[in-house]
Amino acid sequence: MIYDCAIIGGGPAGLNAALVLGRARRSVALIDSNRPRNAVTHESHGFITRDSVTPAEFRRIAYEEVRRYPTVDHLQTEVVSVDKTESGFEALDSTGLRIQARKLILATGVKEIFPEIEGFYPLYGKSLFNCPYCDGWELRDQPLVVVSESPSVFHTAKLLLNWSKDLIVCTNGKASLPDEKKEWLQSKGILVMEHSVAAFIGQNGRLKHVRFADGTQVPRTGGFVIPQFAQSAPFGECLGCERTELGGIWTDKLGRTSIPGLYSAGDASYFMPSQVVFAAASGSRTAMGVNMDLTEEDFK
Incomplete structure (x- = not known):
């Protein structure tokens, strides 16, 4: 046939x-x-x-x-x-x-294709996601993190302000943001972290902390990892x-x-x-x- x-x-x-x-x-x-x-x-x-x-x-x-x-x-x-x-x-x-x-x-x-970060997959689909339009509402008003190695992280950060003002932007050790864009984000109260992300720490699918390669640990309850x-x-x-x-x-x-x-x-x-x-x-x-x-x- x-x-x-x-x-x-x-x-x-x-x-x-x-x-x-x-x-x-x-x-x-x-x-x-x-x-x-x-x-x-x-x-x-x-x-x-x-x-x-x-x-x-x-x-x-x-x-x-x-x-x-x-x-x-x-x-x-x-x-x-x-x-x-x-x-x-x-x-x-x-x-x-x-x-x-x-x-x-x-x-x-x-x-x-996600960045290789310890602890990501047990949290993916539960408290870590990749699409703000798909899951931003569920994370509204929470302390969030967005991890991206692309210059488009600037646009993503601006977008996420619609759902939460408590936001940290992580470039995962990549120089993907020019100074003027970092300054703009910081002027809006958004912390920009340029160290590599060492691990996502959570339990039962819920994110608790983000640990960076320099030892810094920041409490977060959810976020977005851009693949x-x-x-x-x-x-x-x-x-x-x-x-x-x-x-x-x-x-x-x-x-x-x-x-x-x-x-x-x-x-x-x-x-x-x-x-x-x-x-x-x-x-x-x-x-x-x-x-x-x-x-x-x-x-x-």
């Missing part, structure tokens, strides 16, 4: 793309390895009608809705390679199954897709990549902002692009 479209990735982007294509009566293979990036997250926020939903519940509801459409097949497996073929694309999974489709959507998302992002799957690169300046897969407004018949949706294509609502919208828009192109081909 050759599907109209295969979708690699069962996050919000892939699920919404499958929903739209299923409703358009397209045959779809939704391929999902069931390893969501936000599995560590206790709640997802900022999506109307689904604010505070757990990632597991979001996926349960989404799959329940997608499975209503008989032309959508859910394949819980891991894709190991993708090739361009005369009829479209072929995805090979870890069991040797070959999945063929006329069109292919890469909704594989991104992976975060770098990278593609979580190599398929776009292997197929020769053009990239954006940030490393995302370049697409037009309807999710088309530089490779004919290949599309990308969600975090894999734009990297930031990394939110459920953006990813779902991207999946919907990309599915419309796929259906439009299939319609034109069939009409001709």
Whole structure:
């Protein structure tokens, strides 16, 4: 069987793309390895009608809705390679199954690369996070820390003042802030710490202190650690897709990549902002692009 479209990735982007294509009566293979990036997250926020939903519940509801459409097949497996073929694309999974489709959507998302700091992972998703819009409300008015090795920490610090005025900015030993920006932050009562962060100290998922390499220890109850992002799957690169300046897969407004018949949706294509609502919208828009192109081909 050759599907109209295969979708690699069962996050919000892939699920919404499958929903739209299923409703358009397209045959779809939704391929999902069931390893969501936000599995560590206790709640997802900022999506109307689904604010505070757990990632597991979001996926349960989404799959329940997608499975209503008989032309959508859910394949819980891991894709190991993708090739361009005369009829479209072929995805090979870890069991040797070959999945063929006329069109292919890469909704594989991104992976975060965090600074190597002792004690981070036991606190991540509980009192340390990476997105103020996702979790700033839950940490409002608390003594917070933001750790970033990027010059964008200045923007993040300004943003976090909406949630808490008790803020420490840490560059983790990187000279990422010019003097004028440090002075501006300090004028707003924000302490700038340029020593490397040695450890996050907490208990039962709750941050208590931040310890620096010089021995300084500062009490904090929560904060944000800003990661770098990278593609979580190599398929776009292997197929020769053009990239954006940030490393995302370049697409037009309807999710088309530089490779004919290949599309990308969600975090894999734009990297930031990394939110459920953006990813779902991207999946919907990309599915419309796929259906439009299939319609034109069939009409001709």
